[in-house]
Amino acid sequence: MGLLELANRVADEIGHDVPKAYWASFGKTNVKHYEVATRVELGELGDAAYDLAKDKLCVHRDRWCPSSVGG
Numbered sequence: 551m552g553l554l555e556l557a558n559r560v561a562d563e564i565g566h567d568v569p570k571a572y573w574a575s576f577g578k579t580n581v582k583h584y585e586v587a588t589r590v591e592l593g594e595l596g597d598a599a600y601d602l603a604k605d606k607l608c609v610h611r612d613r614w615c616p617s618s619v620g621g
Contacts, residue, residue: 554581554584554585554588557581557584558578558581558585560576561576561577561578561580561581562578564576564577566578567579567580582601582605585601586598586601586602589601
């Protein structure tokens with residue numbers, strides 16, 4: 551099991567986004583952002599765009615939009 555898979559399982563167990571927990575945010579939305587960013591870094595742009603559309607995430611030039619992944 552990879553780290554993103556493990557993070558996704560933990561986020562599923564939590565069941566909601568946890569903002570500002572120990573100076574970080576964690577949850578399904580955070581994990582999805584890392585999955586998409588990893589696909590972009592690997593050059594899998596089509597898959598990254600599909601993930602953005604499927605989970606209704608949006609991106610501005612300087613920030614991620616709020617979303618409700620899994621919610």
